[in-house]
Amino acid sequence: MSGEAKNTNELYALLRAELRHELAQHEQLITLPEGSTLIEHSVLPDHLVILNSGTVRVSVPCPRRAVSVTTGQQGKVFGMRAAISGELPEIDVICVEPCNITMVPRDAFLDLLKNHPEIYFAVAKVLSADLQIADHILRSNSRRALPSLRIKVPKPV
Amino acid sequence: MAMSYNFRIIEDCTKCAFREHRLFCNLPNKALGRLQDIKATSVYPKGALLCLEGQAPRGIFVLCTGRAKLTTTSAEGKSIILRIAEPGEVLGLTAVFSNAPYEATIETLEPSQANFISMTDFVHFMKDYPDVGMKVAQQLTHNCRCAYGEIRSIGLSNSVPEKIAKLVLKWAEQPLPASTGRKPNEVAIRVTLTQEEIAQFVGTSRETVSRVLSDFRKKGWLRMKGVIWTILDKDSLEDMVTT
Numbered sequence: 001m002s003g004e005a006k007n008t009n010e011l012y013a014l015l016r017a018e019l020r021h022e023l024a025q026h027e028q029l030i031t032l033p034e035g036s037t038l039i040e041h042s043v044l045p046d047h048l049v050i051l052n053s054g055t056v057r058v059s060v061p062c063p064r065r066a067v068s069v070t071t072g073q074q075g076k077v078f079g080m081r082a083a084i085s086g087e088l089p090e091i092d093v094i095c096v097e098p099c100n101i102t103m104v105p106r107d108a109f110l111d112l113l114k115n116h117p118e119i120y121f122a123v124a125k126v127l128s129a130d131l132q133i134a135d136h137i138l139r140s141n142s143r144r145a146l147p148s149l150r151i152k153v154p155k156p157v
Numbered sequence: 158m159a160m161s162y163n164f165r166i167i168e169d170c171t172k173c174a175f176r177e178h179r180l181f182c183n184l185p186n187k188a189l190g191r192l193q194d195i196k197a198t199s200v201y202p203k204g205a206l207l208c209l210e211g212q213a214p215r216g217i218f219v220l221c222t223g224r225a226k227l228t229t230t231s232a233e234g235k236s237i238i239l240r241i242a243e244p245g246e247v248l249g250l251t252a253v254f255s256n257a258p259y260e261a262t263i264e265t266l267e268p269s270q271a272n273f274i275s276m277t278d279f280v281h282f283m284k285d286y287p288d289v290g291m292k293v294a295q296q297l298t299h300n301c302r303c304a305y306g307e308i309r310s311i312g313l314s315n316s317v318p319e320k321i322a323k324l325v326l327k328w329a330e331q332p333l334p335a336s337t338g339r340k341p342n343e344v345a346i347r348v349t350l351t352q353e354e355i356a357q358f359v360g361t362s363r364e365t366v367s368r369v370l371s372d373f374r375k376k377g378w379l380r381m382k383g384v385i386w387t388i389l390d391k392d393s394l395e396d397m398v399t400t
Contacts, residue, residue, distance in 0.1 A: 067308050067309075084298060085298045119290075120294055121254075121284075127294060127298065128250065128251040128254040128297060130297075131251050135261075138237070138304065139239075140231070
């Protein structure tokens with residue numbers, strides 16, 4: 001993982017250098033082609049996925065249609081909620097162009113979290129960002145039944 | 158314990174009888190002792206504003222008693238209800254962690270007690286007590302689950318009657334205790350939202366809500382008497398809902 005990505009990733013930005021270093025030992029840096037699935041709904045991910053570059057589509061699948069949001073936010077972390085709670089994700093995250101990602105094994109992250117509970121600060125920040133995306137979808141759609149619900153979320157500051 | 162608005166004010170978190178059932182407050186005694194020191198207890202009437210959308214974050218609120226609605230403004234400038242917060246929920250977390258303005262206006266739906274903790278105190282509290290971090294993560298996880306549930310509801314519901322039926326059935330998950338004169342298959346619920354608020358919740362007009370509820374009543378599915386609604390035919394409401 002590049003130094004630049006480390007500084008902009010929403011999880012690592014709040015971690016001490018030693019903790020980042022410890023996680024770095026477990027990291028896998030991968031480039032995925034368009035159409036690859038990073039997170040699949042109802043499937044427990046065994047990694048945290050950090051988007052270093054590229055654009056993904058986050059969608060909430062429903063039987064009639066998917067409510068989706070496109071984001072190209074560098075440094076976005078996916079799979080945190082599933083890692084923390086063990087709950088199955090409700091979303092699909094799919095690359096809409098070639099994406100550079102870092103994968104951190106869930107177990108390695110949870111081990112580190114157990115020994116360094118101060119990481120919960122960073123976890124809370126990641127979960128807050130997830131919630132902001134969800135609220136943005138709700139706000140943009142006002143619970144109206146539209147034929148297609150696709151919106152673009154602005155990159156957070 | 159002082160009494161106000163027909164509920165007991167919980168002054169001392171360490172002696173709160175509800176804490177074991179609450180998502181956030183079920184903390185070890187030491188942490189509860191600190192919580193007791195840093196929180197400011199307030200009691201609010203119905204319709205009180207705890208914070209405003211766009212306001213700089215000052216801290217978080219622990220809703221001890223009562224319910225509150227989280228309202229935001231849609232892209233078209235309309236008021237929409239994101240969700241209803243229940244007792245025990247921590248409100249304002251997202252703003253505090255992202256250091257961004259509150260994303261919703263929080264307004265009490267009934268007389269409520271909320272404990273306020275300033276941002277600085279809360280950050281120190283979380284640093285000093287690891288359990289607090291875990292509880293915060295659990296609360297945010299819960300909030301995300303609710304939000305995605307609502308989003309799924311957007312994708313699933315085609316009609317306003319279906320959305321209202323779904324809302325009524327959701328409320329029926331917390332029915333009022335059984336009473337004399339009610340048939341075994343009838344479910345009574347307490348609805349404190351006005352028709353205007355229900356409209357904000359499902360994204361329609363008050364007139365449409367009124368028309369749909371009137372239709373439910375005519376069909377013999379629902380009886381409404383003030384804030385007490387009785388579901389007379391749950392099966393028919395369930396048949397309206399896709400999933």
